[in-house]
Amino acid sequence: MSSLVPISLAALSIALANQVYPRVPRPCPSSAISTSSQPNSPISGAPNSSSVILSVLYGKRAPRYETRETTAFFEAQHEWERVLEPGATPPIDLIPLLKYVPVRWAKWKRDCARTRKLQRDLYFGLLNETRERLGRGEENGCYMEEILKSQEELGMDLEITGYLGGVLIEGGSDTTSSFLQTLVLALTAYPKAQKKAQEEIDLVVGSHRMPTLDDLDELRYIRALILETHRFRPVAPMLIPHATLTAEEASVSGYKGYIIPKGATIFVNVYGIFHDSDLFDDPENFIPERFLLTENGTRPGVDGSDLRHNLPFGVGRRLCPGIHLAQNSININTMNLIWAFQFSPDTDASGNPIPLDTSAYQRGILTAPEPFRCTIKPRSKERADIIEQEFFEATDTFKKFEYGLSAEDREFVAKSRAQE
Numbered sequence: 214m215s216s217l218v219p220i221s222l223a224a225l226s227i228a229l230a231n232q233v234y235p236r237v238p239r240p241c242p243s244s245a246i247s248t249s250s251q252p253n254s255p256i257s258g259a260p261n262s263s264s265v266i267l268s269v270l271y272g273k274r275a276p277r278y279e280t281r282e283t284t285a286f287f288e289a290q291h292e293w294e295r296v297l298e299p300g301a302t303p304p305i306d307l308i309p310l311l312k313y314v315p316v317r318w319a320k321w322k323r324d325c326a327r328t329r330k331l332q333r334d335l336y337f338g339l340l341n342e343t344r345e346r347l348g349r350g351e352e353n354g355c356y357m358e359e360i361l362k363s364q365e366e367l368g369m370d371l372e373i374t375g376y377l378g379g380v381l382i383e384g385g386s387d388t389t390s391s392f393l394q395t396l397v398l399a400l401t402a403y404p405k406a407q408k409k410a411q412e413e414i415d416l417v418v419g420s421h422r423m424p425t426l427d428d429l430d431e432l433r434y435i436r437a438l439i440l441e442t443h444r445f446r447p448v449a450p451m452l453i454p455h456a457t458l459t460a461e462e463a464s465v466s467g468y469k470g471y472i473i474p475k476g477a478t479i480f481v482n483v484y485g486i487f488h489d490s491d492l493f494d495d496p497e498n499f500i501p502e503r504f505l506l507t508e509n510g511t512r513p514g515v516d517g518s519d520l521r522h523n524l525p526f527g528v529g530r531r532l533c534p535g536i537h538l539a540q541n542s543i544n545i546n547t548m549n550l551i552w553a554f555q556f557s558p559d560t561d562a563s564g565n566p567i568p569l570d571t572s573a574y575q576r577g578i579l580t581a582p583e584p585f586r587c588t589i590k591p592r593s594k595e596r597a598d599i600i601e602q603e604f605f606e607a608t609d610t611f612k613k614f615e616y617g618l619s620a621e622d623r624e625f626v627a628k629s630r631a632q633e
């Protein structure tokens with residue numbers, strides 16, 4: 214059984230990279246545009262990524278932040294991140310006796326039980342809905358339909374199936390959104406980088422159409438800007454803890470010759486590596502140009518060969534299985550945002566820009582900027598019209614994923630389509 218899950222996850226990655234993404238509803242541009250009419254709204258990319266992953270997995274989109282599944286997911290996820298945070302639970306691995314502390318004295322046990330209930334209600338609720346939809350013959354080609362149809366052949370019981378969907382929602386929701394929030398923060402705080410990226414995209418794409426993934430090959434500066442966003446504020450600063458199955462000799466420079474004992478827990482301090490001033494010039498600043506100078510952005514003359522572009526996605530056999538979906542999603546969203554919008558800091562009463570704190574980040578195993586204020590405006594009326602047009606043209610694609618919406622969601626969707 215254990216080998217089946219990685220196989221299906223790998224298949225998911227490839228399927229998502231090659232086929233599914235173009236069929237998934239693009240980000241709702243009208244919601245992005247409305248931010249410009251409310252320049253003081255705190256920014257969040259979370260509903261979009263959550264909607265993408267729910268559409269891919271369960272064939273069900275989440276049009277609003279307040280959509281039931283999105284709210285339920287973020288409630289469970291925040292609890293989950295809190296219990297995973299180093300120090301949130303006592304060192305049970307080292308002192309197994311702690312397992313027997315009665316629940317009434319162990320807050321961490323109550324926290325874990327609450328998190329488990331929130332997660333299971335969501336995962337198994339979505340799975341049941343998908344199964345019922347399949348039973349009614351209303352397939353829309355989502356990933357969990359395929360899993361449910363071949364559940365027996367794959368040898369997957371209900372428990373494994375529910376958690377397969379669950380771990381993918383978890384992995385796919387606030388990671389991509391965290392990246393996009395950092396991107397917006399960096400574009401706002403570093404206007405020169407934003408301008409360079411806009412100039413490049415204008416040269417390659419122009420103003421009469423939106424970018425496509427094929428454009429990325431010609432967008433050298435934007436590719437560097439994406440790598441710099443990962444370096445500047447990696448989504449999982451310490452990755453996810455790994456354990457060694459056998460004693461191993463370390464192979465990276467600085468640790469060569471050291472033996473890591475069997476069963477050791479390893480945190481990979483990606484943030485520390487990316488902010489090491491021996492490796493990177495001026496690591497505390499957002500400088501995409503560093504990735505134009507050397508392959509891994511390291512200072513010229515420094516050996517950066519131990520690094521690689523996908524380091525923020527993990528190491529070894531537990532490397533992120535959603536990497537292809539994530540990269541496609543990041544690439545298209547980054548191009549779209551840079552093509553479409555001007556990001557600038559909010560101003561105070563005297564019209565002076567309010568400085569942004571690019572170090573104010575949430576705590577947890579995954580991290581994202583604390584809510585910040587900025588002004589987001591379409592770069593021109595022509596671009597705004599094109600986005601609206603694309604949004605309306607995507608109506609049929611969206612509709613396939615709009616089953617089981619609440620009355621409020623249906624009203625929101627109808628209103629957004631009426632805004633011609």
Ligand code: HEM
Pocket residue numbers: 266380381382383384385386388389392448449452453454525526527528529530531532533534535536538539543
């Ligand atoms: C910006 C986007 C993303 C980043 C930076 C990211 C990063 C990571 C990292 C660092 C890990 C832990 C790997 C390790 O410790 O070695 C991980 C695991 C994982 N990711 Fe992602 N991820 C992203 C998007 C996604 C997406 C879109 C999906 C789902 C479609 C996904 C699904 C998963 C899953 C299921 C795991 C757990 C794998 C395991 O435990 O074997 N991730 N991701």
